[in-house]
Amino acid sequence: MIEPALEETTNPVIELDSATVRLGGRGIFSDVNLTVGPGLLVAVLGPNGAGKTTLMRVILGLVRPEAGTVAVLGRPPAQARPAIGYLPQRRGFDSSTRIRGIDLVRLGLDGARWGVPISITSNARRRRRIETHRIEEVIELVGARAYAHRAIGELSGGEQQRLLIAQALVRKPRLLILDEPLDSLDLPNQAAVTALLRRICTTQNVTVLLVAHDVNPLLGYLDQVIYMAGGRAMSGPVERVINSSTLSELYGAPIEVLRTTDGRVVVVGQPEAPHVHGHRHELVS
Amino acid sequence: MFAHAFVRNAYLAGTFIALACGIVGWFVVLRAQLFAGDALTHVAFVGAIAAAVLGYTELVGLFVLTLAVAVGMGALGRHGQADDAAIGIVFAWILGLGVLLLAILATSASGGSGVTLAHTLFGSIYSLTPGGSRLAAGIAVAVALAVLVAVRPLLLATLDGELASARGIPIRALGIGFLAVLAVVTAESTQAVGALLLLGLLAAPAGAAQRLTASPYGGLALSALLAVLAMWGGLALSYQIASLPPSSAIIGLAGAAYGAATLYARAREG
């Protein structure tokens, strides 16, 4: 069996208490309180430059808060790293990359393992068998079995994303962090990947934290939203955070949250650079 | 220095060859076709040796083969991605062919294959005959004029192919034509600087010019100027210093110009 790096826990997976972070002399966010429990699908939203990626880096232990505390799985973030799967924001693979998806996933398991990759002893061979089984298991989980043996460069954006998620999941993390995973996907793929993430949360008891710039593909799947703006953050269920009064208080400026007839959310009036939730043409009509 | 005929010949041919290289090279760098240029120089090497083996004058074999390959490359279009691995293997094979031909030359002709090798690879600008140098100069001038005449369509086709075709510019024919021109310059400059080094005359002055100015006409002029200066300087230096081969001197100066331009550009930005 592949053991997860840290035992299961019902404690909060992420806990920030009055956390304040500055980078390069600039204040990113201050006095942030939030709690995320296990097995939840959580989105981190907000305009560009609000500090979403910085928050991810704090949770990963790459950035230390100036004030307040951060605990991941009840420990300092750096200690919890082995139990976190991280999918950074990245462009797709070059179309001529000649490596299979399954090899990519395997590298998620042993990519950082130094030493000659030949299994000679029976222990080593047994371990390899266990690992192969786990790799196939996680590929099945993300639904990529049909194309895991093809060159990763030939696959579509959605297919590559699934394999990358498999790569992040293969070591049984307790927390999965994805930075703008839906960024380069078309709408059907966005829905499919979101549904997949939801399934992973529920069946694997993994907390999934994803940074997004548009809440709409995620509506109906989210358990919790962390909205960052104006140097602060609000955390809670979707309705409680994404509404006119909460966001106005957050931005310190009059914000209106509109719901279109088909349930989409549009946020109007942000003082930042033009960045609107939902599609522009919907706003106009 | 100019009392000697061989020096005059060298300067005559060299000046115009440098001019052509500077102008053509500027577009080669802009079009990111240095790989094609590199390939063509290798082909030129093989062409020259093949001609020597078959008994034609070097020039004919050179031009024919290089032109044929250039047009072929252009006609096949941009096939797929720039597969470096395939290019590298083909390079090596073409050079291997050249080595074979060289060996055949050594066994069949009256020797002197080592000289042929050195000259084809590294140039022999001081061995030009008056007729040869006039011919070289003439070809170079024709090439330079050809590019200058097409400068605006070529520029547009390079920077914005779609707009160019919309304006009625035949970008495919232009592309093939450009490669043909590159082939002519390549074949010709092999005498002066040698197959291995002429890539330097194409790349370094143009690279330097593009670091120093974004203006197309200014860049073209600067590229040509730098190439010619490198040629003059290199010839003069190698005349003064007997053990300094002319091609090394010329490329050395061109490279130095590029290095200086890079440092200057970085200092200006930073």
Next chain:
Amino acid sequence: MSTRLSLDPISDLRELFAFPFMVNALEAGTIVAVLAAVVGWYMVLRRQTFAGHTLSVMAFPGAAGAALVGLPTGLGYYVACGGAALFMRRARGSARRSYGTETATIATVQVVGLAAGYLFLSLGNAVLGGTETLLFGTFLGVSRTQVLALLIVAAVAVTLVAVSARPLLLETIDPEAARARGLPVAILDTGFLLVLAAAVAATSQITGALLVFALLVAPAAAAQQLTMRPGIGLVLSVVFALLIVWLGLGIAYFSIYPVGFYVTSIAFALFLAARLVRSIRTRRRAR
């Protein structure tokens, strides 16, 4: 070499092994084939073939310069290639891909290197034979010491690659994930370039500076046409490289024509064959 091919394999082979220079050449060739195949496999995957070519060209001024100042040429190879690798790393920063405007820089470096090499040769008055050997290789002049030196370099390089096989692979295809896993990306990058420089310097001593691609690229590229699996690909790459070297050296022994031609032609043929097999497979799969 113009001994007759008697078409009796045993006696031909026995003849090949009769001469020490031939044994040296075969040994050196084998060592270099393994080294080039392993390093080349990663190089092709990392799309660093143009860098590899430039490094190999640096072998020429390195060897010529060393001969000029009286140092052993082997040293010249390694120092020049290693130095060029570090220079390229510094000049390009952390960007691995070097297309577009950077090709002008690499082309210039390459050409200046060649010009310098020619200068050194002329200064040393070893113009003609020296040029050909350095650029196109020879198997006549491989000494016992050279073989030993090659063995040591190859052993160290291959061991380094073997020990970092997985981290290097991860960093090659997915530097982001490698960084996220805490791998020392910069060290892997620079380290690989240095290993590549060593492989190139070693291979140049057999194939010559210009024909290095026959061993460094062709076996790896052919292997990658046939399989995407890393383990099998590496093994196949080594098998192909050994094939190229043994066939090339063997045929060249019985022929008056230079070894460089045979090595590059066999390499090219091998690559074409692999390409052909792949397109047949693709077409069959599409049916």
